[in-house]
Amino acid sequence: MGAIDWGNIFDLQLAITSLPYILQGIGYTILISFGGMSIGLVIGFILALGRNSKWHIIKWPARLFISYMRGTPMLVFLFLLYFGLPNIGIQFTAVTAALIGFSLHSSAYMAEINRSALNSVEKGQWEAATALGMSYWQTMWSIILPQATRIAIPPLSNVLLDLIKASSLAAMITVPELFQRAKIVGGREFDYLTVYILVGFVYWGISVLVEVWQSRLERRFSFSQK
Known part of the structure; x- marks a missing residue:
């Protein structure tokens, strides 16, 4: 511990002068994380319905996709999209590859969250809606x-934080x-060391804003159920 030069751990002047340049990348961070979340949420909902399907021709491909995405590291999938696919003539820009990768990868986790949330609603409500003459999609x-949605908000928010x-x-x-x-x-x-500490605080700041947004969503949906 005595060999550590504590004065060199964080250079405040460097952090201040570097912050504007580093923040220029925040647009890509938001695009990849929030864009991946939005697209992944749609795909995840479709996959959740597929997992709940009575038709094996729909159910098993959905299960296989979810299993593969949950069982492979994100970095491996990004490398596959960006460095691997050009070998067979398919090439994406780095941003496009990242957006596709984060969307597909996160959709597997959101599919399981959505499936669990949908299945947690009492089956009697399906039966009551059917008795009232409502169609499947009207009931849904x-x-x-x-x-x-009220049940899924906390775990889905955790997925967004992980994506960020x-x-x-x-x-x-x-x-x-x-x-x-x-x-x-x-x-x-x-x-x-200085810039990594600095960028860590930037990520933390974004995550805090997401946590505030999550709390507001939870209160809104909690009130709407009363």
Whole structure:
């Protein structure tokens, strides 16, 4: 411990001068994480319905997709999309590959969350809606989904937080997001410690905003159920 130069742990002047440059990458971070969340949520809902299907020709492909995505690291899938597919003539830009990768990968986790939330609604409500002459989709949109959404909000928010932090992996395929820009500054100034601490606080700030948003959504849906 005596060999540590504590004065070099965080250079405040470097952090202040570097922050504007690093923050230029926040747009890519938001695009990848929130875009991946939005697209993944739609795919995840479809997969959840597929997992609940009585038709094996629909159910088993959905289960296989979910199993594969949950069983492979995000970084491996990003490398497959960006560096692997060009070998067979399919090439994406780094941002497109990251958006596709995060959307598909996160959809598997959201599918299981959605499936669990949908299944947690009492089956008697399906039966009551059928007795009233409501169709499957009328029952789903008007009765089941509002209740399932309230249940799914906390775990889905955790997925979004994970996506925000995991967006730093996009730097490995050259996306100029927050972490990629922090690496550039660290290499230029020979002070990785300062910029990594700084970018860590930026990610934390974004996550705090998501947590506030989550709390408001929970209160809104809680009140709507009363």
